[in-house]
Amino acid sequence: MSMAIEERIEAIIQRIQPETHCRNKYGKEATLKERMRYYNTPGVSIAVIKNFKLEWARGFGICEAGKTEPVTETTLFQAASVSKPVFAVAVMRLVQEGKLDLDRDVNEYLTSWKIPSVSGWQPKVTLRHLLSHSAGVTIQGFPGYERTGELPKLVQILNGQHPANTSSVEVNVIPGLQFRYSGGGTTIAQQLVEDRLNQPFAEIMSELIFTPLGLTNSTYEQPLPSQRHEATATGHPWKGRPLPGKWYVYPEMAAAGLWTVPSDLARIGVELQLILKHHSSGILSAETLNEMLTAQIENHMGIGFFLEGEGEASRFGHNGWNEGFVSRFVLSKHHGYGAVIMINSNEGNALLGEIEHAIAREYGWLGYSPDQINVDVSPNILKEYVGDYKETPGLHASINLEGNDLALRIQEQSPIRLSPESQTKFSIEGLNASIDFERNSDGQVVALHIHQEGRAFRLDKTFD
Incomplete structure (x- = not known):
């Protein structure tokens, strides 16, 4: 790695600005190590994109509190809800190939389970609704399962049946009218894809995303296969205490089940950015990707991705929160920069933004530093x-x-x-x-x- 990049990494990790309660105001600069200590966060992993390329990836800290194994760029973290946009890209590949219709009633595809009627009325829900969180369905997120416990099947989760630890997924407001975040909706979409292709979900995702892009450190397999256990970070919910069993299992794979590393997510991001830059086809066509990045029911939500910024500063991305893990995935729409930040601590959630802003400041990203406004009013x-x-x-x-x-x-x-x-x-x-x-x-x-x-x-x- 070049000296210039090393200097940039050093500038980022030595000059973290703590956020305050006031917009665009920051506290005294601190080092990444100091902020990790403040948030009782053992490990952080970062990848940075510049000029449509992965510029660097590096781990900081340790995989588990009280142990010595360092976090490296190949240490696996749970992506949590960052699983959703990666899944959405796969769904849009199937739409592009004519295997799915974004606006068809999903009950026409579902065979293992159907969206239930409401007091005799049968709602029409589409993949567009589900992937833009406008389907009116319940269950915001999933708490996960201990590795030693009994795991539910996907249909049991959708029905809220034992051993599922969440209630049933159902429509309780009119679809297509408003944004309401729903991991339950993503889980319906997962069941639909499994029913349609008649394959295990992790295999589907590998064939559609990971294998074409040569990503070897990513999997939706839940539970995580034993051969990958030594490469994982341990989750720490609060006060730096490791989770019993090290991590939870998420059979809601599309919504929360991705295990990955920042550099793999960054490579997915670069692929999407290059498609936008060249108006060409990769794993998606430019037309399909632009549809994903078009606001749907509300301005901040596309298909699978949250939309941020305006004009040349436009960005798309997603955050994640599982038990013991948080993550941030952000990509510039026009300028080929971005970052992936993964942390093995819920208490470290605020650190995601602090690191992102340190990267943005060092690389001069648009839309992060407040513009100096000099307006003369007579x-x-x-x-x-x-x-x-x-x-x-x-x-x-x-x-x-x-x-x-x-x-x-x-x-x-x-x-x-x-x-x-x-x-x-x-x-x-x-x-x-x-x-x-x-x-x-x-x-x-x-x-x-x-x-x-x-x-x-x-x-x-x-x-x-």
Whole structure:
């Protein structure tokens, strides 16, 4: 590995910025080792993509607390819900080959089990619904099974029958109207693929994804075959305590069952990025992949992948959480960069974002560092915003000029300085909130909107 890459790795692991409760504000820089200690996290494994190539992969820390086996780039981790987008890619290969229809009622494919009716009404659910989490089905996630316990069959999981440890998977809201994350929906899709191809699921995934890409450190086999046990990390839910039995078993393979290494996931990512770059065909055609990366019911969800950022900073990816393991898979849509981060600790979940931002800072990824906004708003416009504003239920606020800046006062709170982001939008310094002003068709300022925590509050300007 070149000296330049080694220097970049060193810059990343020596300059982790702890996140704070405020957007774009960070705590004192620390080393990766210090942050792992803070989060009681024994091991971390990272792969970084640059210019449509895997640039480096490396393990940090140890496989199990209290032991000495180091994490290397070939140490297996549970990918948890990152299993889902990899599965979705496989499903889209089958759609592309004409073996499945994305918009056909899945009950026409299912033979081992059917989506049950609801009070005599039979919902129509499609693969598009299932893979974009808009099918209206239940069960967000799965807790896993101890290795020594009895394992349920997939149909038992779908029916919520012993020895399954979750309730039945069923429709309880109208399909196709809203996003609601559902591992249960992915499990229905797994059963459909098994029924359609009449093969063990792990074999299907190997044939469709791993073998074509030459990936030897990835498998959906559950339980994990004994010959792979020595290459695995141990899960640590909290306080650095190893899981009894080292890891849990997830028969819900499509939703949570992938064992892999960051470099294998990165190679899948590079394959997808090259398809987008060259508008060519690989394991998918460009047309099929672009359909996956098109927002479905809600803007943040495609088919299998979550969608992030805008324009040139657009990204797609997924996070994962199993008992004792967390993961992050993120890919640039346009610029051939990305990363995979896998951790053997639930307590280390926040470290995923800290590492991602350290990588993004070092490599200059778009959309991560807050842009320096230098907007000049004329004093005449600022004066037009000054005044009192009220909401019908009784919320009231005032906007005043303090020197050359606007200040917002809400109820009996002290005034808060506003920073312009545009001629009409202002951020509230130190808080995760912003406001914008509304004008009527005559150009008169008539209201302001306060935005925070996903909510908006409208206050009308009062006129004497």
